[in-house]
Amino acid sequence: MSNLLGDPIVTEEGEFVINVGPQHPSTHGVLHLKIWLDGETIKKVQPHLGYIHRSIEKMSESLSYRNFIFATSRMDYLSAHINNQACALAVEKGLQIEATPRAQIIRILMAELTRLSSHQLWWGCTGLDLGAVTPFFYAFREREAIMDIMEETCGARLTQNYMVPGGVMYDIHPNFQHRVKDVMKQVKKYLHEYDELLTGNVIFENRTKGVGYLSKEDAISYGCTGPTARASGVSCDIRKWNPYDGYEKVQFEEILGTSGDCYGRYMVRMAEMKQSIHIIEQLIDNIPEGDFQAKTKNVLKLPKGEFYQRVETARGELGVYIVSDGAASPYRIKYRSPNFSNLSALEHMALGSKIGDLVAIMSTIDLVIPDVDR
């Protein structure tokens, strides 16, 4: 017996072969998983990628150093600011310039607002994946306010394209500071509701505790980063390890878990939201006066050589590797995306679990598929 794709439905060993996706609500995008099942137990998982591969690396080879940055907003669209920041920093490294002090603070503020809003969306979707519909609406209540701030200053809600080499594209909107303060007040007031809705919920705990275990050694070997690795006790926050844009002057804690299961990853992200708020509150009244953009030439040319920049997005470590041959566009660009490596550990986490647990594992890795496919 075979399915429409011509694959056998039952293997010779008696294992069921099922396809999840590419269009499936719990994969958060067009991810296709082929799963071998013994009853309800997962025996093998094979991710099939590339449904939205846009070949951003190839495209960048024919774009200028100003233009290629904008394509990266479409990679991890929930961390668009931080992707742009990584590219801007890599170009700045090549040009041996730095963003102005005012731009650096604006960049950190925007990056942390992005991280906060990304974690909020993840929190809502995790609830949705595990059968709790209400959290989604609560998460969007504050997320919308953050998106409005982004729209006011950057002119876009999702693909902001705000960071440019040398600083940011425009100065912040006059309303920016007081609106951010208002939103932070609101988020802090409502953050306990997040805990009341999901964290202590018995059904939620039973579905996530002890599920999808990832050991510390495996997390490093699989190249996992971000909350996925930190829940297993791997210290990997680039903001602490290789500070950029003045993160060394900001006070915050790197959140580390020990359990390495879905619940651990959940708790790490919940704590990271509080840290992001903490960072924003430190900086929002201390934006220095001055230029928002350093002076750069119209046509940017990087000297011959290689430049590598690592940043911490909401999902983990993003690496931008630029190889320059001295021309006005990069010779080769590689994006080492956090989701690509995190996804490679999915099979390891899911083996031996029940099929229903796969949804919990996928949603706590917090996959964004355009970032996997690029």
Add this chain to the structure above:
Amino acid sequence: MNNDELKEAITALLPTVTFDETGEFLNALIGSEDLLPLMKALRSQTELHFDYLFCLTCVDWKDHLMMVYHLLSKDHKHTVVVKAKITDTKNPEIEAVTGIWKTANFHEREVYDLFGVKFKNHPDMRRILLDEDWPGYPLRKNYVDENMISL
């Protein structure tokens, strides 16, 4: 370890290695045939202990292909970039490092998909992003696509 100590340790493992320190990291340039024994030693020796492969990619320099491995040690906090030169651009081949770092599995499949480098002893050598029957390897400099419009 600082860069000089790293250079000494790596030269002890592979005398033919050459170094390039012009960039941000220490670059160790080797031939593709020396890759696997060196990588195994870099991972397993306690004073080096490069346990985290944070980037694996390839660069097409037209007359040769360069495999680039960014390695970091979580314990010792030192970094090295190993570059393995593949001279045969028609049938590029190199040993897989998937057995040493599991993250290499997906990254090597990506390099195979976009550059056509075959990895020997890789457990699952299939294309990862493009279709199995896609003609050519898009990130190679000699790749021609008639539908591509240059801006």
